[in-house]
Amino acid sequence: MSIPGGSDPSGAGNAGNAGSHRPAWLAALGRRRWIAALVALALVVAAGVAVFSLSRGSKEAQPAATQTQSPSPTPTPTPSETPPPAPAPPPPPAPIPDLPATPMNVLVIGSDSRGNAREQAAHTAETGEASDHRADSLMVVHVPADRHTLYVISIMRDLWVDVPGVGGSKINAALQYGGIDLTTQTVQQLLGITIDHTLMLDFNGFKALTDGLGGIDVNVPFAFQSTIETQHAFTQGINHLDGQAALEFSRERYAFTDGDYQRVQNQRTMLRAILARLTAGGALNDVNAVRSLVDYASCCLTVDKGFDPVQAAVLAYSLRNLDVNAIGTLTLPTAGTGMAAGQSVVFPDYGGINAVAAALREGRIGDFAVP
Numbered sequence: 029m030s031i032p033g034g035s036d037p038s039g040a041g042n043a044g045n046a047g048s049h050r051p052a053w054l055a056a057l058g059r060r061r062w063i064a065a066l067v068a069l070a071l072v073v074a075a076g077v078a079v080f081s082l083s084r085g086s087k088e089a090q091p092a093a094t095q096t097q098s099p100s101p102t103p104t105p106t107p108s109e110t111p112p113p114a115p116a117p118p119p120p121p122a123p124i125p126d127l128p129a130t131p132m133n134v135l136v137i138g139s140d141s142r143g144n145a146r147e148q149a150a151h152t153a154e155t156g157e158a159s160d161h162r163a164d165s166l167m168v169v170h171v172p173a174d175r176h177t178l179y180v181i182s183i184m185r186d187l188w189v190d191v192p193g194v195g196g197s198k199i200n201a202a203l204q205y206g207g208i209d210l211t212t213q214t215v216q217q218l219l220g221i222t223i224d225h226t227l228m229l230d231f232n233g234f235k236a237l238t239d240g241l242g243g244i245d246v247n248v249p250f251a252f253q254s255t256i257e258t259q260h261a262f263t264q265g266i267n268h269l270d271g272q273a274a275l276e277f278s279r280e281r282y283a284f285t286d287g288d289y290q291r292v293q294n295q296r297t298m299l300r301a302i303l304a305r306l307t308a309g310g311a312l313n314d315v316n317a318v319r320s321l322v323d324y325a326s327c328c329l330t331v332d333k334g335f336d337p338v339q340a341a342v343l344a345y346s347l348r349n350l351d352v353n354a355i356g357t358l359t360l361p362t363a364g365t366g367m368a369a370g371q372s373v374v375f376p377d378y379g380g381i382n383a384v385a386a387a388l389r390e391g392r393i394g395d396f397a398v399p
Contacts, residue, residue: 121315124345129173131391132343133221135212137203137228138165138278138295145230146330149207156206161230163200163211164279165295168219170393175346177354179393180299181384182292184362188373189218198373203228208332218376219385225339226332233328234278235271238302240324243270246301249293252283274298288374289359296357304352312348356397360384 139145141161148159166183185200191214194205199218202211212226229237238244248267254260254276262277269277278298284290311317322341331340361380366373387393 121319124315124318124341127175127342127346131173132171132224133388134169134171134343135215135223135226136165136167136169136299137163137208137211137226138234139203139228139230140164141230142232143230145228145233149203149228149330152205152207153209158204159207161203162198163203165292166199166211166215167295167299168215168221168223168388169299170388171343171347172391176349176351177356178303178347178350179356179358179397180296181388181393181397182296182357182359183215183218184288184292184359184374186288186365186372186374187360187362187376188368189214189376192217196369198371208330212332218381219388220382221385221388225335225343227335228330229328231275235275237325237328238269238271238274241302241305243268244274244298244301244305245269246274246277246298248277249297252280254280255282256280292359293357300352300355300357303347303350303355306344307347307350307352310348312344312350315345318345354399356394356399358384358397 139148139161140163141148143161145161148161151157152159163185166185168181168183170179170181172179183199185198187199188196189199191197191199191202191205192210194202194210197205199211199214202214206213208226208228212223216223246267246269248262248264251264252262254262256276256279258272258276260273260276262273267273267277278295279291280294281287281291306312306321311321318341322337322344325340326337329340361377361384363375363377366375368375384393384396387396
């Protein structure tokens with residue numbers, strides 16, 4: 029018997045008769061080696077099959093396991109985990125600087141325009157052409173350096189004065205001829221003072237601002253009925269007025285025996301009521317409230333070129349400690365009524381005006397004003 033794959037140790041004979049010439053121990057050894065080889069081969073095949081089966085089984089089992097398992101829930105933070113940081117708070121509003129501790133004079137103009145006084149004044153400033161509106165009210169508001177009170181000086185709208193570049197005229201016509209700039213020049217010339225800023229408001233703007241404030245509580249000195257538009261009836265004492273009623277209160281003159289003289293007093297009463305509304309509850313101490321107020325009012329106010337929203341906010345904020353009950357008022361002295369250039373006018377009392385002007389310049393205006 030031959031050994032598969034083996035060789036004949038002697039190097040002679042052929043496969044058919046090789047076994048007959050081998051010793052018994054050599055033949056036995058050949059058989060044992062052949063059996064060992066077969067066993068080894070069987071073990072290798074078995075190992076390969078096992079590895080293949082395990083590999084195949086794991087690959088086939090993986091999808092089944094994926095399909096039957098539910099997604100793992102997001103782990104809930106344990107109390108020991110640090111929560112995410114809260115978003116940073118918004119930065120505080122920029123502070124509003126205080127005005128220098130010096131007195132100021134502010135001219136307040138009420139235009140009788142039924143349209144848009146700002147556009148009319150701008151047209152006059154650009155072209156030099158007259159506009160169809162006049163000053164229905166004129167007030168110089170003197171702001172002392174300490175800002176604890178104000179002094180309001182009414183100028184009669186029919187006061188006959190010299191208007192620069194125009195000549196003798198009612199002072200309210202300066203707005204028609206040259207806008208707020210010429211009106212400011214006329215008042216400065218009349219009083220010999222510097223006007224630091226000028227504000228103008230027309231009828232529609234006044235109503236809008238009053239309504240925007242929720243109305244105004246006005247202390248009416250005596251009962252009367254307006255002769256204007258809705259003919260609103262005012263009772264003596266505190267009246268809560270909307271924009272239309274407030275406008276009629278400020279414009280009325282025919283219901284009074286002294287006409288314009290009572291009218292300018294009512295305008296000062298209205299200004300005091302507006303200031304009381306604006307300063308109520310310390311509103312002007314709130315920087316955001318002041319900025320919002322200025323932004324809101326900018327829709328309706330016309331101001332001089334140097335009076336931007338920042339300057340307006342600075343002025344409003346400077347009045348946060350204003351004592352409304354200490355506001356002093358007066359009417360610029362007059363010398364009676366009469367006719368000039370075919371018009372009914374009010375003549376100025378230049379002696380009295382010069383005394384008031386000197387008091388303004390010297391910080392003594394409180395000597396002339398009354399609460």
